[in-house]
Amino acid sequence: MDHLIPHYPSIRTSTAFARMGHVRSDKGWVSKQRQSPRAVFMVFVDSEPVLSHGSSAAGDATSRVAIEWFQADELEALGLESHEAFFLGNDTDDRPRFAFSLYGWFVNKSELRRSAFENRANLRSLAIDGEMSPEDLSTIGQAKALVHWNETHQCCGKCGAKTKPRDGGWRRQCWSCQQNYFPRSDPAVIMLVTDGSRFILGKEERFQNRFMSIIAGFVEPGESIENAVRRETMEETGIEVGNVQYVASQPWPFPHNIMIGCRGEALTTEFQLHDSELMEARWVDREEAKLMLADKHPEEIRVPPPISIAHMLISQFVDGLL
Ligand SMILES: [Zn+2]
Structure with a gap:
């Protein structure tokens, strides 16, 4: 039977992880990957990834926390069926990778499962702790977004009937009206x-202690990225923005955003905090920002950690690159 399934080449992007989007609609191919003895599976329990200790999958010995990859037979022994796993893609050794999503109550029904999946952490704290390799963080981010989307799109938005996963979990189709649904990323601008x-730092009410960050907000339907930068900055600070440049982007799987990092040139300088989203806004120069990045600011103001695009934009400005 094997020879009837065509061999497709991997297409890799800079993440060194091939999503195989060009072949995952081939049901026979996905099912062959699931049954491959080389297939590996990661597990989420109540949206938290199961972790192992030791060097990461990327071989980065400095990373103390890594994804735990299970074999299909290990999971079968724990009562899990591999056909329920979502396809993530192929790793650099062309091993197919999959993700399972389980509920805590189901895991806790079996002592074996409970202890096998005991070591877990919240993705946000993993990202902030900096103890996991960027490759593993990126894999967890992709898997979490896919798993979350499948969990929250169980019913058809058009007719209300049940949807079923297709393409390894990258599409869902309504069994009744056949409507197709695809996972999406919600765009947000951060500028x-x-x-x-000088540049603007703001303090939102939800930020703790002396934490401040740059301005961010969602792109609304029918709006360009540039106009979202201008509108959000005006709504939050009262500052008018002229020229807008795109700098870089970052997937932000909380649960499925893409952060579009921009630089905007201010046309005015007086703050007006009228939408109550910000408690405080201030202009910060390079010297002051350097102290904040080094955690040495006299007012103990802290800025987002190195994992975030906000940190990257502030660092680039401090280094004179923006
Ligand atoms: Zn339908």
């Missing part, structure tokens, strides 16, 4: 708004 040698 360094500059006035010559």
